Amino acid sequence: GNSVTQMEGPVTLSEEAFLTINCTYTATGYPSLFWYVQYPGEGLQLLLKATKADDKGSNKGFEATYRKETTSFHLEKGSVQVSDSAVYFCALASGYSTLTFGKGTMLLVSP
Amino acid sequence: DTGVSQNPRHKITKRGQNVTFRCDPISEHNRLYWYRQTLGQGPEFLTYFQNEAQLEKSRLLSDRFSAERPKGSFSTLEIQRTEQGDSAMYLCASSLGTGVTDTEAFFGQGTRLTVV
Numbered sequence: 582g583n584s585v586t587q588m589e590g591p592v593t594l595s596e597e598a599f600l601t602i603n604c605t606y607t608a609t610g611y612p613s614l615f616w617y618v619q620y621p622g623e624g625l626q627l628l629l630k631a632t633k634a635d636d637k638g639s640n641k642g643f644e645a646t647y648r649k650e651t652t653s654f655h656l657e658k659g660s661v662q663v664s665d666s667a668v669y670f671c672a673l674a675s676g677y678s679t680l681t682f683g684k685g686t687m688l689l690v691s692p
Numbered sequence: 693d694t695g696v697s698q699n700p701r702h703k704i705t706k707r708g709q710n711v712t713f714r715c716d717p718i719s720e721h722n723r724l725y726w727y728r729q730t731l732g733q734g735p736e737f738l739t740y741f742q743n744e745a746q747l748e749k750s751r752l753l754s755d756r757f758s759a760e761r762p763k764g765s766f767s768t769l770e771i772q773r774t775e776q777g778d779s780a781m782y783l784c785a786s787s788l789g790t791g792v793t794d795t796e797a798f799f800g801q802g803t804r805l806t807v808v
Contacts, residue, residue: 585734615796617799623801624695624696624783624799624800624801624802625735625783625785625799626799627796627797627798630796670734670735672734679725679737679740679748680725680727680735680737680797681737682734682735682736683734684732684733684734685732685733685734
């Protein structure tokens, strides 16, 4: 079956630091890959997505590249801000876009 | 459009009681999904509708769980004879899809259920 593994948190960074959150997946076929973000007190929001191998998704300074050879979709940002503090979920979709999520990684950014 | 709306936001119930949650999707979206999220975990898929048809329900956690989407608009998720293990956040999402392609899924803020 499908599964997503992402690094455990919390990830604690100072403002302007470089961020990497690792995500690997197991899936049949050719899934689409997503990063969702959940800010405190809010619902899940799509941050970025990639639908085929070597695609790079990007949004708000975050980016992730769909690596089929390593079955990975790591999230990166060059310079984090306090406002990026949230829980980040890696997910994949196959078959009518039902999503399989990782456990989530909490990011805490201090000034 | 105000997005996906879920009611109530919070529900506390006694063990053994039945509860029902409502989800109003984005108006033009034909697909609707229910997920459950427990503490420290990612959302777990429960069931899925395309219009009024429930196309996937094998992932519902037990026969105490049921969902409906009459007329292909809002949806309800019912849990009968609640147990403490049912305590979780129940999330609804909707999307616009044709065939196997979809727009992104938009999530509601969820209903937090506490069974005491």
